[in-house]
Amino acid sequence: MRNTRQREEVLAALRSERSHLTATQVYDKVREKISNISLGTVYRNLGNLVQSGEIFTVETSDKCLFYDGFTFPHSHFVCNGCGAIFDVSNANSVEYPPELNGFSVEEERTVYYGLCKNCVKRIDERKNKKQ
Amino acid sequence: MRNTRQREEVLAALRSERSHLTATQVYDKVREKISNISLGTVYRNLGNLVQSGEIFTVETSDKCLFYDGFTFPHSHFVCNGCGAIFDVSNANSVEYPPELNGFSVEEERTVYYGLCKNCVKRIDERKNKKQ
DNA sequence: ATTGATAATAGTAATTATTACTAATAAGGA
DNA sequence: TCCTTATTAGTAATAATTACTATTATCAAT
Numbered sequence: 035m036r037n038t039r040q041r042e043e044v045l046a047a048l049r050s051e052r053s054h055l056t057a058t059q060v061y062d063k064v065r066e067k068i069s070n071i072s073l074g075t076v077y078r079n080l081g082n083l084v085q086s087g088e089i090f091t092v093e094t095s096d097k098c099l100f101y102d103g104f105t106f107p108h109s110h111f112v113c114n115g116c117g118a119i120f121d122v123s124n125a126n127s128v129e130y131p132p133e134l135n136g137f138s139v140e141e142e143r144t145v146y147y148g149l150c151k152n153c154v155k156r157i158d159e160r161k162n163k164k165q
Numbered sequence: 166m167r168n169t170r171q172r173e174e175v176l177a178a179l180r181s182e183r184s185h186l187t188a189t190q191v192y193d194k195v196r197e198k199i200s201n202i203s204l205g206t207v208y209r210n211l212g213n214l215v216q217s218g219e220i221f222t223v224e225t226s227d228k229c230l231f232y233d234g235f236t237f238p239h240s241h242f243v244c245n246g247c248g249a250i251f252d253v254s255n256a257n258s259v260e261y262p263p264e265l266n267g268f269s270v271e272e273e274r275t276v277y278y279g280l281c282k283n284c285v286k287r288i289d290e291r292k293n294k295k296q
Numbered sequence: 297a298t299t300g301a302t303a304a305t306a307g308t309a310a311t312t313a314t315t316a317c318t319a320a321t322a323a324g325g326a
Numbered sequence: 327t328c329c330t331t332a333t334t335a336g337t338a339a340t341a342a343t344t345a346c347t348a349t350t351a352t353c354a355a356t
Binding site: 078099 | 345
């Protein structure tokens, strides 16, 4: 696998800040550095980086895939109110379920869904107004 | 919400056996009963059933969404070898991560990734042949 | 540094999953 | 049975992703 500037910038886009971006968002961010980079190139490099374990994917709503440049073990919380994705510390189980005996478990991903602190507050305030 | 045959058959398709189907697979199965049902109708009813909590979704690979007609608490194992989805008993954590204090957690989903028993065996056998 | 094989790219077209739209149909209360 | 209107079939539109191809750039060997 060759070392290209495009590949570098795709990875840099995901690691420059603690964020979870869609392919299109990565594309927009990388275009600030390489104005004529192709969306296909972004997709291919994202795929390669996932395969090589340098980035993760987060599947959130039923919509599209998010990419996460930070691969230390952690879980995610997806807010059903505002759509934001939060990192949370890993609460992975110590023991695997018994059905997985004989299976080779390579990864465990947990996603929590609900309302973040802000959305809880926002909805509470609305309720109080109505009363 | 009206009770239509289309809605019934969509649900029946998911509950007739312990399976995880894509929208298209549900469509194919329901067409055996209602030959001219529209794919749009399948999507709409799947969406409604998810909203009313009668079915679940499973987000597995980066591909498309799977639907699960059995909503008792359980987790999933996705085989990276053959793509099969297995049900496993729920190993959800008793305590939520501390970052979720003040959040309203409505759901917790865990997906394990790896190789199922069959694929482990298949790959082992291939290794032994080579040696 | 120069060359050469070829992996990666930009640009575009194609594919696939999903949603939107609309006239016709059917569910279910009156 | 009638009437309101949610639901449907059929089709078109959208959005995310992948495929294709001529050109470019990487990197190992010279």
